[in-house]
Amino acid sequence: MRLKVAVLAGDGIGPEVTREATNILRAVAELGGHDFTFVEGLIGGVAITETGTPLPTATVDASLDSDAVLLGAVGDNKFNSLTPDKRPEAGLLQIRQALGGFANLRPSVGYKALSASSPLRPEVTEGVDILFVRELLGGLYFGAPRWWNKESNEAINTMRYTRDEVVRVARVAFELASKRRKKVTSVDKANVLEVSQLWRATVTEIAKDYPDVTLEHQLVDSMAMHIMNVPRNFDVVLTENLFGDILSDEAGVITGSLGMLPSATVGGAVNLYEPVHGSAPDIAGTGKANPLGAILTAAMVLRHSAGLEQDARAVEQAVFKVLEAGYRTADIARGGENIQLVSTQEMGKHVHQALAESIDRRQALHAV
Ligand code: NAD
Numbered sequence: 001m002r003l004k005v006a007v008l009a010g011d012g013i014g015p016e017v018t019r020e021a022t023n024i025l026r027a028v029a030e031l032g033g034h035d036f037t038f039v040e041g042l043i044g045g046v047a048i049t050e051t052g053t054p055l056p057t058a059t060v061d062a063s064l065d066s067d068a069v070l071l072g073a074v075g076d077n078k079f080n081s082l083t084p085d086k087r088p089e090a091g092l093l094q095i096r097q098a099l100g101g102f103a104n105l106r107p108s109v110g111y112k113a114l115s116a117s118s119p120l121r122p123e124v125t126e127g128v129d130i131l132f133v134r135e136l137l138g139g140l141y142f143g144a145p146r147w148w149n150k151e152s153n154e155a156i157n158t159m160r161y162t163r164d165e166v167v168r169v170a171r172v173a174f175e176l177a178s179k180r181r182k183k184v185t186s187v188d189k190a191n192v193l194e195v196s197q198l199w200r201a202t203v204t205e206i207a208k209d210y211p212d213v214t215l216e217h218q219l220v221d222s223m224a225m226h227i228m229n230v231p232r233n234f235d236v237v238l239t240e241n242l243f244g245d246i247l248s249d250e251a252g253v254i255t256g257s258l259g260m261l262p263s264a265t266v267g268g269a270v271n272l273y274e275p276v277h278g279s280a281p282d283i284a285g286t287g288k289a290n291p292l293g294a295i296l297t298a299a300m301v302l303r304h305s306a307g308l309e310q311d312a313r314a315v316e317q318a319v320f321k322v323l324e325a326g327y328r329t330a331d332i333a334r335g336g337e338n339i340q341l342v343s344t345q346e347m348g349k350h351v352h353q354a355l356a357e358s359i360d361r362r363q364a365l366h367a368v
Contacts, residue, residue, distance in 0.1 A: 001032075001034040001308060002036075003035070004036075004038075004039065004065070004066045005022075005036065005037070006039050006063045006066035006069045006070070007038050007040050007041070008042070008059060009071075010071060010279065011044045011073060011075055011088055011284075012073060012075060012281050013072070013344075014073040014279055016291070017072060017073075017294035018072035019348070020291035020345070020347070020348030021070060021298040022298070023352060024295050024352060024355065025298050026038075027355055028308070028314075034306075034308075039065075043059055043088075043095060044074030045079055047091060054088050054089075055090070055091040055098075060098045064098070064099075064269055067306075068270065069270055069272045070274070070301060071274040073277060074088040074278075074279060075281070096265065098269075099265070099268040099269055099270050101265035102135065102136050102168060102268065103133055103134070103135065103172040103267045104132075104263060105131060105133055105304070106131070106276065107130065107131050107261075108255060109128060109130075109254070109255055110124075110129075112126050113320075113324050114256045116334045116336055117257055117331075120228065120254060124230075124232075125256075127232055128232050128254050129180075130236075130251055130254075131180065132244055133169065133173040133176065133236060133238045133244075135240045136265060137165070137241075138162075138165045138240070139161060139195075139242055140242045143158030143159055143160035144158055146158060159242070161195050161199060161240065163198065163202050166199050169267075170186075170202065170203045172266065173236050174207065174210040174236075175210075176236055177210070177235055177236040182213045182214060183214045183236065184207070184214070184237075185217075185223075185237045186199070186203045186216070187220050187239035188239070189221070191219060195240075200217055203215065203217075220239070223243075223247060224250060227251050252276065257290060258276060258331075259277055259290025259329065260296070260332065261296075262296035262300055264301075271304055273300055274297060277293055287345065288331070289329065290330075290332060290344070291344050291348050295348070296319060298315060299319075311359075314359055317354075318358060322347070325350070325354075326338040326340050327342050327346075328340065329343070329344065329347055
């Protein structure tokens with residue numbers, strides 16, 4: 001298997017966690033005999049410092065010429081006085097636009113070993129495995145008209161979707177559900193909003209093409225409660241842009257730390273993979289950054305861009321094992337027995353070791 005990955009490490013802890021994620025991808029390539037190549041690109045504050053712009057053309061070109069883009073994080077306080085279009089974060093919005101992905105995938109997993117890190121009770125979070133599929137290019141964030149009239153003290157945003165926009169994201173959700181626990185929960189506000197009625201009718205129609213997948217509809221307000229009360233009931237959660245933004249952040253509480261959350265944006269020219277967290281300037285350079293969100297993001301690269309499902313699972317299992325063994329970065333070091341505090345790099349090494357053992361075992365089984 002050949003895979004070319006553009007690595008945009010960015011600012012703050014971005015390079016620290018991205019190094020561990022690419023080490024894991026290199027290990028998968030080496031252990032499985034795959035040909036993965038990596039090209040580096042500048043983005044964010046580091047790109048402004050070196051080139052004067054948060055997203056140089058060379059980075060866009062290298063990204064579009066790759067099979068996957070792995071991004072660390074952007075953001076540097078020293079650029080806070082610049083206007084939003086010149087700041088490091090502008091690079092992030094621009095690369096998302098250039099790649100054009102319309103479906104944002106965000107898993108939310110409840111790890112038994114991390115139950116003390118979540119404010120929810122262990123019996124609620126344990127065994128949770130939700131995959132949010134959030135529509136990313138439509139809805140209230142992009143709909144026109146949009147304005148704020150400061151004289152009349154009136155403002156407007158527009159929630160707008162076309163049938164085609166709903167169809168394409170719904171298909172992503174049903175395809176993914178058919179490889180998981182075969183359930184899609186579509187979230188809308190169809191009791192009030194016409195745009196949600198279109199959403200619901202379209203998703204119901206698309207569901208007919210996936211007879212092995214169960215479809216249920218939930219209203220967004222009650223869904224916000226169900227996610228906290230009975231998160232185990234959900235497999236793939238499909239929703240529009242604003243609802244997905246809010247619900248996927250809410251579900252982040254299940255895992256317990258921002259440093260644990262991966263994401264992928266698919267459907268565009270090239271898929272974009274990034275941990276959910278930012279550049280965390282408060283801990284950059286201290287070795288305290290949790291690399292597991294970035295490593296789990298690397299697992300998503302394997303699953304969604306390389307088609308290496310077994311290897312993706314092996315990485316996820318390695319993370320699971322390392323947590324069960326008690327290794328913790330500072331952000332997840334609450335509660336539990338036999339906890340061993342480790343640095344970013346040490347955490348990466350432990351995952352690497354657990355991964356190598358599991359791939360060795362798999363190869364030994366194949367050889368028998
Ligand atoms: P942040 O996610 O960087 O940090 C929030 C808190 O979580 C901090 O206390 C931080 O130390 C902690 N944290 C985050 N990731 C962690 C990890 N992997 N391990 C351990 N702890 C971790 O959010 P913020 O502080 O609001 O923003 C900092 C900068 O990052 C800003 O410039 C912001 O614009 C930018 N940002 C970038 C992205 C992105 O690149 N996708 C996302 C959010 C924020």
